[in-house]
Amino acid sequence: MRKLFSYLLIPCLALIFTTVDAQNNGPAASPSAKVEAMAGTTTITIEYSRPSMKDREIFGGLLKYGEPWRTGANAPNKITFDKDVMVEGKSLAAGSYTITTVPGKESWEVSFHVHEGGGSNAYFEKTPAVKVMVEPVMLECTVETFLIDVQDLRNTSATLGLAWENTYVPIALGVK
Numbered sequence: 001m002r003k004l005f006s007y008l009l010i011p012c013l014a015l016i017f018t019t020v021d022a023q024n025n026g027p028a029a030s031p032s033a034k035v036e037a038m039a040g041t042t043t044i045t046i047e048y049s050r051p052s053m054k055d056r057e058i059f060g061g062l063l064k065y066g067e068p069w070r071t072g073a074n075a076p077n078k079i080t081f082d083k084d085v086m087v088e089g090k091s092l093a094a095g096s097y098t099i100t101t102v103p104g105k106e107s108w109e110v111s112f113h114v115h116e117g118g119g120s121n122a123y124f125e126k127t128p129a130v131k132v133m134v135e136p137v138m139l140e141c142t143v144e145t146f147l148i149d150v151q152d153l154r155n156t157s158a159t160l161g162l163a164w165e166n167t168y169v170p171i172a173l174g175v176k
């Protein structure tokens with residue numbers, strides 16, 4: 001009887017520990033992403049987490065209009081420019097920044113804060129290096145998983161784009 005118990009106990013324990021380990025190594029709810037693009041001779045690197053809609057209303061629902069958003073999930077996002085750039089016509093020195101936004105129906109406030117790591121909420125109380133207002137574009141399609149990308153790559157310009165749900169926020173960059 002002891003042998004039978006031992007033979008049954010060991011596989012059951014192995015199954016329990018395997019299940020717990022699989023839960024710890026499963027896919028992240030908001031997986032991380034890294035984007036690198038060259039616009040002119042400027043390298044732009046973006047590191048962020050990508051939350052999904054999961055049948056939720058995002059703008060005006062989960063994220064209230066007029067309230068600050070960390071612009072991604074998990075840790076603060078990080079965007080790095082290896083050369084000075086212009087953001088919607090305003091100068092921004094080369095370096096690493098965290099983007100925060102305040103979504104609105106008619107316009108979005110987009111702020112670039114010097115990236116210091118730590119929690120996202122700390123950035124909302126700091127003075128940004130650059131703050132701009134941008135008009136969102138309503139999309140005819142749905143973007144399930146939040147996306148930050150660099151598009152319209154030219155020798156002297158690019159567009160930093162934020163897309164989620166049915167909203168696209170184009171941020172004009174001037175580059176070298």
